[in-house]
Amino acid sequence: MAAQPSSSVFLETYGCQMNVLDSELVQGQLVALGYSICQTPQEADVVLINTCSVRQLSEEKVWSQLGRLGIQKRRRKELIIGVLGCMAERVGATFFDRMPHVDLVCGPANLDRLPGLLDNARRNRGMQLSLAGHTSRRSATLSRAQDGVESLDLSRASSPIDHEQGVPAYVRITRGCNKFCAFCIVPYVRGPELHRPPAQIVDEVRRLVDQGAKEVTLIGQTVNHYVYA
Structure with a gap:
């Protein structure tokens, strides 16, 4: 397209x-x-x-x-x-x-x-x-979810951000949240937790470093919940 x-x-x-x-x-x-x-x-x-x-x-x-x-x-x-x-x-x-x-x-x-x-x-x-709506199309693991946004996480070869100039890079290791705190809307708009496979995270970080990234920050709504079995 x-x-x-x-x-x-x-x-x-x-x-x-x-x-x-x-x-x-x-x-x-x-x-x-x-x-x-x-x-x-x-x-x-x-x-x-x-x-x-x-x-x-x-x-x-x-x-x-x-x-x-x-x-x-x-x-x-x-x-x-x-x-x-x-x-x-x-x-x-x-x-x-x-x-x-x-x-x-x-x-x-x-x-x-x-x-x-x-x-x-x-x-x-x-x-x-x-919209994702109340029933997210994402499941507990990436392999089951076949989540299209995950493909975006891995598409940095076409990113317009110039990491050769030392721009810090973000790498998503998890998205969504299962907490449903009374004061927070995140679970309703970002959906349930989904954790990326470690090998894909490491591969993305390596490619960013090869592109010139000097600093990589691992991010997610609740990074301390990260687990992948």
């Missing part, structure tokens, strides 16, 4: 290190498909916002940014606007009701489907929605 020749993407990220990593991997995926990355929404054909639901302030910033983008879209009807990440999973289709200029909403467990959603949006196939 190739991008249109003039397709440029602006991706804005809110929230934690997991979101920063997700955005890096999404950018790498889109660059591999022919998209270019730009620095402002004004010069973009596609604007994506990777969102956070842990703090209310982050969500308020997203609503404000979407309001500004709505003004921009009235001037440029062809602009594609997408909402990604935890707030996308939490709010879901309500985005289309409150912000009808939004073209696609994609939760963090479904980011592997983003290229198809963008393609459908560009072909005027209506509002695009992809």
Whole structure:
């Protein structure tokens, strides 16, 4: 699936290190498909916002940014606007009701489907929605889950991040959470815990070091829960 020749993407990220990593991997995926990355929404054909639901302030910033983008879209009807990440999973289709200029909403467990959603949006196939919902498609182990986002974790060969300049790299060892604390929304938007096989983690770290990474941080919602049998 190739991008249109003039397709440029602006991706804005809110929230934690997991979101920063997700955005890096999404950018790498889109660059591999022919998209270019730009620095402002004004010069973009596609604007994506990777969102956070842990703090209310982050969500308020997203609503404000979407309001500004709505003004921009009235001037440029062809602009594609997408909402990604935890707030996308939490709010879901309500985005289309409150912000009808939004073209696609994609939760963090479904980011592997983003290229198809963008393609459908560009072909005027209506509002695009992809969420994990209450029943996650992920199981206890990667081999059973066949999780598409895991493929993104391993696709750094196409990452636009220049690790030769010493940029710290993140490597996900686990995602999701099983705690369901009363004050926290993470299990509802990131799903249950899924732990990556050790061999894949080591392989990814080695490739990042080969690319020039000087520092690698292992991340996850609950890294102290990591176990793989």
